Amino acid sequence: MRAVDIIEKKKQGRELVPEEIAFLVEGYVQGEIPDYQVAAWLMAVCLRGMGSVETAALTQSLVHSGEVLDLSSIPGVKVDKHSTGGVGDKTTLVLAPLLASAGLTVVKMSGRSLGFTGGTIDKLEAIPGIRTRMSWEEVVAQARRVGVVVVGQSENLVPADKKLYALRDATATVDSVPLIAASVMSKKIAAGAGAMVLDVKVGDGAFMRTEAEAQELAKVMVHLGREAGRQVAVLLTSMDEPLGTAVGNALEVAEAVETLQGRGPDDLRALCLELGATLLGLTGRAVSLDEGRGVLAGLLDSGAAWDKYREWVGAQGGDPDPAALPAAPVRQPFPAPATGYVREIRSRLVGQAAGLLGAGRGRLDEVPDPAAGIVLAVKRGDRVEEGQPLGYLHTRRLKTLPEATEMVRCAFAIGPTAPEPQALVRGRVGADASGEGFGAG
Numbered sequence: 001m002r003a004v005d006i007i008e009k010k011k012q013g014r015e016l017v018p019e020e021i022a023f024l025v026e027g028y029v030q031g032e033i034p035d036y037q038v039a040a041w042l043m044a045v046c047l048r049g050m051g052s053v054e055t056a057a058l059t060q061s062l063v064h065s066g067e068v069l070d071l072s073s074i075p076g077v078k079v080d081k082h083s084t085g086g087v088g089d090k091t092t093l094v095l096a097p098l099l100a101s102a103g104l105t106v107v108k109m110s111g112r113s114l115g116f117t118g119g120t121i122d123k124l125e126a127i128p129g130i131r132t133r134m135s136w137e138e139v140v141a142q143a144r145r146v147g148v149v150v151v152g153q154s155e156n157l158v159p160a161d162k163k164l165y166a167l168r169d170a171t172a173t174v175d176s177v178p179l180i181a182a183s184v185m186s187k188k189i190a191a192g193a194g195a196m197v198l199d200v201k202v203g204d205g206a207f208m209r210t211e212a213e214a215q216e217l218a219k220v221m222v223h224l225g226r227e228a229g230r231q232v233a234v235l236l237t238s239m240d241e242p243l244g245t246a247v248g249n250a251l252e253v254a255e256a257v258e259t260l261q262g263r264g265p266d267d268l269r270a271l272c273l274e275l276g277a278t279l280l281g282l283t284g285r286a287v288s289l290d291e292g293r294g295v296l297a298g299l300l301d302s303g304a305a306w307d308k309y310r311e312w313v314g315a316q317g318g319d320p321d322p323a324a325l326p327a328a329p330v331r332q333p334f335p336a337p338a339t340g341y342v343r344e345i346r347s348r349l350v351g352q353a354a355g356l357l358g359a360g361r362g363r364l365d366e367v368p369d370p371a372a373g374i375v376l377a378v379k380r381g382d383r384v385e386e387g388q389p390l391g392y393l394h395t396r397r398l399k400t401l402p403e404a405t406e407m408v409r410c411a412f413a414i415g416p417t418a419p420e421p422q423a424l425v426r427g428r429v430g431a432d433a434s435g436e437g438f439g440a441g
Helices: 003-011 018-029 035-048 052-063 091-101 120-124 136-146 159-170 177-190 211-227 249-260 266-282 289-302 304-315 347-357 401-411
Strands: 078-083 105-110 148-152 195-202 231-238 330-335 340-345 373-376 389-395 412-415 425-429
Touching (some): 003 018, 018 035, 018 052, 018 159, 035 159, 035 177, 052 159, 052 177, 052 211, 078 091, 078 177, 078 266, 091 105, 091 148, 091 266, 091 289, 091 304, 105 120, 120 148, 120 249, 136 148, 148 304, 159 177, 177 195, 177 211, 211 425, 231 266, 249 266, 249 304, 249 373, 266 289, 266 425, 289 304, 330 401, 347 373, 389 401
Parallel strands (some): 078 105, 078 195
Antiparallel strands (some): 231 425, 330 389, 340 412
């Protein structure tokens, strides 16, 4: 078997057999097949696509390139959650302790972000003292004792995906549904949870710009999960404006705490209830979305989820008090240029502005400023007066502050009439819209 023949076959649009895909993945990880040949194959996949059998074979090859976690020694129902990423998306910080307070066990391997805002581990590491690297024995012990543990992804978990993703990023071959689906699901399958909910973001601040693209990705991921014996449901959720009001690592932790204490923004609370209710349904803990929402809302309102957050963060060595979070020395407001209604808040521009302020990383070796970011004072549909603060920029980077200010100003559109309301959840795959019959579709 030769790599060049496999490349030629895919270039012609012919379907590869699992053995050919396994040969490529294994050879690349072992250093026997060079970057340039794998890059050529990736480009052929982007142009020609992959069938369901090929995508499943790629996923399994990625899964078995490293260790597969065995959670059987941890009692209870093990669940996981993944988001394709968005501006202000701090749902894991709320959802993980919320699910644990409902009796589910959350063992989550999360990553950092290369882009304008941080990943879940970047957000967690804004908490003073917290440990995000733990031995497997420590992970198991905490999962048994607390019911929730979130740590950085092991170097031995799906190593082939790490190599492939770095190559895709450098060769403009990221935007392929089969490659995205295999990358996401290989990590989720290898992490061992039996049930998972996936949040596919759609819109201006999302990787998937249209609902059609998001639906296609969702269907492929659900199929891959079921082929691997996992219960999977996907929510398609809006990213046409930032989620919540905070964008930036410590700022998002503070907003997650407010949500756990019953004082957070409506959209963040609603999304966490939707994702959590879906998982309660998948695991048989609720017979409908309405029942699941009610159970989880009660845990938020009673303080049980907040108590679980403090237990979780404390178990990983962190200080759960939001007053301990780092704060930026500069907090500059940006005013509304006119009186009217907020018709649009472009997520991508807000995220890019936060990156300029120091909230993200442009290189893998760059360390984000945990205190940097943006806190919005208004949401889409709010009425504002000229000169009223639309939000506040938090930074220590005075040099990039003017550019960030102009960028976030351009993110807002203000007009004389209020915009039509937009649905937060745009669609579901893996559980029907009513919430009855979880796992259908």
